[in-house]
Amino acid sequence: MSPRAQVYILAALLTLMGAGLTIYKHFELGFPLLPGEYRTVWTIEAKVGFTAEGGPAKAALTLPREQRNMEVLGETFSSSGYGFNVIREDDEYRAVWAKRRATGVQSLFYQLDVHQTPGAALEQPLDLSTEVVKPLLGAREQEAVRQAIYSLVETGRQRSSDIRTFTSELLTALGDSRNQDRNLIFGYYKDRSFVDVALLVLAAADIPAHRIRGLYLEDDRRRLAPEDLLEIYDGKRWVVFEPLSGSPGVPKNFFIWQRGGKSLLDVEGGHNSGVTFSVIANDVPARDVAMLSTSQEKEALVDFSIYSLPIEQQSIFKLILLVPVGALVVVLLRVFVGLRTSGTFMPVLLAIAFIETQLFTGLAIFVLILILGLWIRFYLSRLNLLLVARIAAVVVTVVILMGAISVVSYKLGIEQALTVTFFPMIILAWTIERMSIVWEEDGPYEVVVQAGGSLLVAVLAWWVMTNRYIEHWTFNFPELLLVLLGFIMIIGNYTGYRLGELARFRQLVH
Amino acid sequence: MQLPSFLRGGLVSPFKLRKLGVLGMNARNVHYIARYNDRDKYPVVDDKLNTKRAAKRYRIPVPELIAAFETQPSRTRVMQVIEPLQKFVIKPARGSGGKGILVIVGRDGDDYVKPSGSKVTALDIQRHVSNIHSGLYSLGGKPDRVMIEALVDFDPVFEKYSFEGVPDIRVIVFRGFPVMAMLRCSTHDSDGKANLHQGAVGVGIDLATGKASHAVQRGLRVDIHPDTQMPFSDLEVPGWKDLVSLAASCYEMTGLGYLGCDIVLDHKRGPLLLEANARPGLAIQIANGVGLRTRLEHIESMDLEQLEKNVEERVAYSMDYFAARNAR
Numbered sequence: 080m081s082p083r084a085q086v087y088i089l090a091a092l093l094t095l096m097g098a099g100l101t102i103y104k105h106f107e108l109g110f111p112l113l114p115g116e117y118r119t120v121w122t123i124e125a126k127v128g129f130t131a132e133g134g135p136a137k138a139a140l141t142l143p144r145e146q147r148n149m150e151v152l153g154e155t156f157s158s159s160g161y162g163f164n165v166i167r168e169d170d171e172y173r174a175v176w177a178k179r180r181a182t183g184v185q186s187l188f189y190q191l192d193v194h195q196t197p198g199a200a201l202e203q204p205l206d207l208s209t210e211v212v213k214p215l216l217g218a219r220e221q222e223a224v225r226q227a228i229y230s231l232v233e234t235g236r237q238r239s240s241d242i243r244t245f246t247s248e249l250l251t252a253l254g255d256s257r258n259q260d261r262n263l264i265f266g267y268y269k270d271r272s273f274v275d276v277a278l279l280v281l282a283a284a285d286i287p288a289h290r291i292r293g294l295y296l297e298d299d300r301r302r303l304a305p306e307d308l309l310e311i312y313d314g315k316r317w318v319v320f321e322p323l324s325g326s327p328g329v330p331k332n333f334f335i336w337q338r339g340g341k342s343l344l345d346v347e348g349g350h351n352s353g354v355t356f357s358v359i360a361n362d363v364p365a366r367d368v369a370m371l372s373t374s375q376e377k378e379a380l381v382d383f384s385i386y387s388l389p390i391e392q393q394s395i396f397k398l399i400l401l402v403p404v405g406a407l408v409v410v411l412l413r414v415f416v417g418l419r420t421s422g423t424f425m426p427v428l429l430a431i432a433f434i435e436t437q438l439f440t441g442l443a444i445f446v447l448i449l450i451l452g453l454w455i456r457f458y459l460s461r462l463n464l465l466l467v468a469r470i471a472a473v474v475v476t477v478v479i480l481m482g483a484i485s486v487v488s489y490k491l492g493i494e495q496a497l498t499v500t501f502f503p504m505i506i507l508a509w510t511i512e513r514m515s516i517v518w519e520e521d522g523p524y525e526v527v528v529q530a531g532g533s534l535l536v537a538v539l540a541w542w543v544m545t546n547r548y549i550e551h552w553t554f555n556f557p558e559l560l561l562v563l564l565g566f567i568m569i570i571g572n573y574t575g576y577r578l579g580e581l582a583r584f585r586q587l588v589h
Numbered sequence: 590m591q592l593p594s595f596l597r598g599g600l601v602s603p604f605k606l607r608k609l610g611v612l613g614m615n616a617r618n619v620h621y622i623a624r625y626n627d628r629d630k631y632p633v634v635d636d637k638l639n640t641k642r643a644a645k646r647y648r649i650p651v652p653e654l655i656a657a658f659e660t661q662p663s664r665t666r667v668m669q670v671i672e673p674l675q676k677f678v679i680k681p682a683r684g685s686g687g688k689g690i691l692v693i694v695g696r697d698g699d700d701y702v703k704p705s706g707s708k709v710t711a712l713d714i715q716r717h718v719s720n721i722h723s724g725l726y727s728l729g730g731k732p733d734r735v736m737i738e739a740l741v742d743f744d745p746v747f748e749k750y751s752f753e754g755v756p757d758i759r760v761i762v763f764r765g766f767p768v769m770a771m772l773r774c775s776t777h778d779s780d781g782k783a784n785l786h787q788g789a790v791g792v793g794i795d796l797a798t799g800k801a802s803h804a805v806q807r808g809l810r811v812d813i814h815p816d817t818q819m820p821f822s823d824l825e826v827p828g829w830k831d832l833v834s835l836a837a838s839c840y841e842m843t844g845l846g847y848l849g850c851d852i853v854l855d856h857k858r859g860p861l862l863l864e865a866n867a868r869p870g871l872a873i874q875i876a877n878g879v880g881l882r883t884r885l886e887h888i889e890s891m892d893l894e895q896l897e898k899n900v901e902e903r904v905a906y907s908m909d910y911f912a913a914r915n916a917r
Contacts, residue, residue, distance in 0.1 A: 414615060463716045466723030516725060520688055521787060522780070574616040576607075581600040584611050586808055587878060588601045 086572050090565035097561030104556060109196075109372065111365035114551035118368045120152060121296045122359045123334065124190045127344060129352035131181035136348035138187060142172040143336045152371040154191040161187065171341070185349065193334060194368050195296075212282060224267045227260035232284045242286060242313040243327060249284070250309070250325030253277055274307040274322050287312035291319060292343055293335040298360040305336060305343060305356065366555055385557060398431060400553040403563055405430050405540040412536050414570055417577035420533040421513055425506055429533065430540035432502045438541060442534065444502065448480055449530065452511035453518070460515070474508040610883030611874055617847075621885065625764065625846025626867050633843050634865040637736060638682045647842040649835060650861050652853070653739040657682070661722045662735070664715055671714070676740035679714065681721040681733045687784060689726030691717050692740065692755065704753045705780065741861060744854040746827055750774045750792075752816040755853070757783055758794065758826065758860075760836035761869055761881065762848045764896060767833050767907045768884040770794040771876040772826065776806070777816045790814060791876030792821055797912030799829025803878040810878075832860040833908065838900045839865050847885075884911060 080088075104110045127138050142165065143151070156163055161176040176187050231252055239245040253261055253276065268276055274290055281288040291308040308329070309320040319329045329335070337343055346352035370386060385396045405427035412418045420426055433441035455476050459469050481502065510533075518526045543549055552559055576584075606613070612621075633639050644651045655677060656670045671677060675696060681689040691714070693701045700708040718735050720726070727733040747756040754775025761769045771791050778788030785791045790811060793803040801824040804811050813820045826832065836850040839862065849869025852860050874881050887910070898906070 417614065460716075463712060463719075466720055466725055512725075516688070521784075572619065574613070574619045576603045576611075576613040577615065578600070580611075580613050581603060581606070583808070584606055584875065585599060585601050586805065586810065586875060587609055587611055587880065588605050 083572060086568050090568045093561045093565035093568075097558045097563075097565070100558035100561075101556045104558075109365070109369040110555055111369070114547050116365035117362040118194055118365045120361045120363045120368060121193050121195070121334070122190060122361060123193065123294065123296075124188060124357045124359075126355050126357070127176075127185075127187040127189070127346075127352070128355070129185055129346045129349035131178075131183060131185050131349045133180065133182045134348050135177070135179055136181040136185065137175065137177045137346070138185075138349070138352070139176075139345045140174045140187075140189060140354065141337045141341065141343050142174055142189070143191070143334070144172065144338070149334055150194045150196050150372050152192040152194055152368065154189070157188040157190075169341075171337075171339075181348070192371075193296075194372065195332070221267075224264055227263040228280055228283050230260045231258075231264070231280060235284070242311065243318060245284070246281070246286065246309075246311050246318075246320055247325045247327065249280060250277060250320060250322055253280065254323055254325065272307070274309060277309055277322055281309075281311060289339050291335055292337040293333050294356050294358060295330070296332040296334050296358055296360070298358070301355075301357040303356040303358065305354065308333070308335075310338065385554075397550070397554050398434070400557055400560070401434075401544045401550070402427060402431070403560055404544055404549055404553060407563060407567060408540040408543050409536060410567055410570055412539065414573055415577060417579035418532045418536060419529055420536050421510055421517070421529040422506070422533070425510060426533050426536035427540055428503045428506050429537035430544055433537065433541040434545060436502075438538065441502075441541075442538075444484060445507075445534070447484070448477060448502070448507060449511060449514065451480055452477055452507065453515055456511050456515045470508055470512055473511050474504055477504050477507050477511070606880075610880030610886075612871055612881040612885065614871060616882070617871060621763075621847040622868055626848075627844070630844045631867055634845065634848075634867045636682050636734075637680065637684075637864055638734060640862070640865055643842050644862055647838060649838060649842060650855075650858055652678075652741050652855075652861050652863065655737045655739055657737070658718070658722070658735040662718065667715060667718055668711065670737055674737075678738045678740055679717060679721070680736050680738065681726045682736055683727040683731070683733050684721075685727070687782065689717075689721055694740065704755070706753075741853045741863075742856045744827065744856050746825075746854070747772075747774070749817050749819040750790075750814050750821070750824060752776050752814075754779070754789075755783055757863055758832065758852045758854070759869065759873060760833065760850045760852065761873060762836050762840050762850060763885050763888050764846050765837055765840035765898075765900070766888050766903050767796060767837050768888065768911060769873050769877055769879070769881060770796055770833070770836075771873045772801070772824070773876075774814060776814070778806075785872045785876070790821075791872055792824065793873075793877030793879070794826060794829075795913035796833065797908045797914070799826040799832070800824065802913045803876065805875050805878070808875065826854070828854070828859055830904065830908070834900055834904050835860045835862060837904050837907075841900070843867075 105112050125140065127140055129136075129138065142154075156174060158176050160181075161178045163174070163176050165172055165174050167173075174189055231249065235245050235249040235252060239248045252258055253264075253273070255261060264276060264280070268279070271279075278288055278290065288309060288311040291310050292305040293308065294303055294305060307322065309322050310317050311320065312318075318327050320327050321330050344352060344354050385393055385400075388396065406424060409420075409424060409427060413423075429441075429445065432445075435441075436444065452473060456469075456473055459472055464472065481504070514526050514530065517529060633643050638654075638657055641651050641654055655674070658666070671693075674693075677693050679691040679693075684690065691709075692704055693709075693714075694704050695702040697708055700710055701714060702708055721733050721735045724732045741755075743756070750756060750772075751774045756772060756774050758770060758772050760767050771793050773783035773785065774790040774792060775783050776788055776790055780787065783789050785805075788807055790804055790806045792801045793805075794800070795802045801821040804821040806815060812822070832852055832854070836852060839848060839850045840846075843865055845865070845867050847867075847869075849866035851863040851866065853863050855861050871881070895906075
């Protein structure tokens with residue numbers, strides 16, 4: 080295989096690999112492709128309150144289970160003085176707080192952060208019991224109620240084609256205050272809630288159903304009581320209904336806390352118990368959400384990456400990951416334009432310094448140090464020093480110049496110039512040395528051309544490296560470096576003319 | 590594709606250049622240098638001391654080497670060597686792009702005279718030697734060796750075409766076939782240096798006759814030397830065939846497929862190989878007003894039998910095929 084073909088195959092492989100990893104990270108792990116994407120993270124706090132009776136106290140709160148449309152990012156329990164653990168009971172998780180002696184009003188907190196995963200449909204497991212317990216309505220005074228219930232069921236059946244439409248129909252009838260049967264039923268079950276009555280009628284119609292407890296997620300809500308939804312079994316699957324509207328499906332922003340009929344809270348050794356909820360919405364950068372949600376599964380791609388480093392090292396890496404981008408700029412300008420610079424990748428180092436110092440301060444400091452350095456170098460060259468000693472002398476001079484610039488500018492109140500320390504000193508010293516040779520051999524014009532070329536490349540590299548999209552992509556998708564590598568390899572195969580050559584060989588055309 | 594001229598600025602269409610067979614830098618690097626020049630043969634040309642040794646083996650005449658300092662020499666040692674000399678050249682063995690070459694043409698008391706007439710002291714020379722040793726002029730800043738060479742006694746033919754400097758002839762040799770040649774004449778602008786981008790005149794030389802065919806200064810066509818006012822149409826390199834043969838035989842000496850030979854004409858000894866270059870520049874195309882690529886591709890299209898010719902046959906072939914009258 081010819082080297083050229085190898086380059087293309089290798090570049091294609093690298094590009095595919097990098098792009099594939101990126102796509103996987105975006106779609107499977109939820110890393111945002113664009114910077115500045117925010118996701119809403121809901122913080123739900125459940126407050127369990129009761130009045131303890133002085134003896135041993137125990138409170139058990141049912142915890143939400145994993146669900147498809149909501150992702151739990153983290154949970155915290157506060158339990159001052161209480162022993163705490165989470166137990167699993169009949170497929171449900173319960174938080175249990177216990178204390179030997181407790182008196183007075185007690186408050187226990189459970190807090191969790193959830194994130195609504197976009198687009199995923201709610202799909203609950205079908206493992207709940209589908210047995211129906213028919214209501215007992217034997218006594219004579221209940222005869223009228225029984226008649227009313229069966230009349231409702233009968234009318235519903237006539238107006239529907241299957242269990243779903245029947246349930247919708249029934250819930251609409253139960254909400255219609257002009258319906259006589261409905262009024263009779265509610266008159267009898269005065270103390271029961273709408274969902275209780277609906278469950279009763281559904282049981283009479285032989286439809287397995289249960290209650291769903293949960294919360295509507297709205298920002299800044301306090302002392303919320305849990306709300307109820309209905310879930311019926313249509314013979315194949317469980318379907319959720321919003322009881323008042325009678326429409327199927329989980330309402331938007333509804334967070335399911337508990338499915339099935341068991342109690343939400345059990346308290347022993349206390350009275351006046353209750354659970355209230357408060358909800359707050361936070362806008363969190365999408366990347367942080369992705370990081371939190373993947374950390375639980377320990378995704379290898381994330382676990383063995385820069386993210387596993389301490390934050391301080393991460394910020395260093397953020398800069399290092401930009402170097403290849405700078406190198407690409409140099410390659411592009413060399414191969415396609417043909418700019419002359421002093422030192423091939425020196426402009427990239429300059430660009431990194433510019434990132435820290437801001438562009439104009441950086442440019443000013445660079446030109447100042449270069450001019451002063453050249454001037455001192457010309458004097459040093461008359462002292463007949465050995466080369467290494469002379470460059471070392473220039474390094475020391477550069478350091479002194481930097482110190483002087485920092486101090487003077489600080490006294491003048493220009494804090495910006497304090498960032499001068501980010502300049503790579505050795506590189507500067509060598510640049511000064513090279514420039515002075517160029518000056519001696521090719522004249523000052525060539526110095527201006529080369530220094531200007533270097534600065535132009537550095538400014539362009541700086542411009543690309545500080546682009547927020549580039550910054551976002553290099554840090555969050557380091558695998559894009561493989562794509563970059565493939566691209567550089569392909570550029571390395573370019574045999575066409577450089578832009579500069581189109582001018583240089585102009586005379587040949589005429 | 591034709592853009593309006595105000596959009597193109599001073600640029601020409603790349604398709605036109607391609608049609609004219611102009612070789613670009615990228616194509617030179619990928620198609621010719623990377624393909625025909627083996628890395629392990631570079632040391633022969635990159636180190637001028639090696640070139641000199643190899644040339645001796647192949648009986649290729651070179652300027653006389655007076656001394657070479659392998660290590661940093663003492664001041665007295667340098668002085669000892671240059672003391673009896675009136676004219677000499679100090680150069681780094683691994684210098685690139687003609688950097689670090691110091692030419693001395695005479696003495697004035699204790700001082701040394703450069704071709705431009707300016708003077709340097711013994712101390713300056715000492716410092717120059719020290720800089721060369723430290724690797725200031727070598728690729729990658731590696732420590733280098735210092736060569737002291739006899740100054741070539743230039744053929745007076747070029748006196749009228751060169752100002753304060755050293756005229757040399759560059760011949761591009763591809764797979765042993767000389768394909769293009771030019772004469773570089775220094776000018777007042779170029780400060781005595783035979784460097785085209787500093788303002789030296791590049792004179793394209795017809796491979797068949799050794800006569801000037803075209804001359805360019807700073808990208809513009811010229812007919813006379815800007816300093817001496819001599820018309821280039823009268824210029825003819827004496828002993829042209831010997832010179833071309835010398836260049837062609839560098840192929841055997843270096844083993845490099847794509848090669849640039851820098852040759853000077855000595856008054857008595859004839860053509861001398863100054864240095865060989867594994868990465869010759871492309872300015873020769875401008876000097877000749879002709880693209881290199883068509884010529885290189887012609888050589889590439891030859892069959893193996895033709896490529897196995899000896900030096901004389903190759904030179905004869907090139908001088909005939911690439912003659913200016915054929916306009917190829």
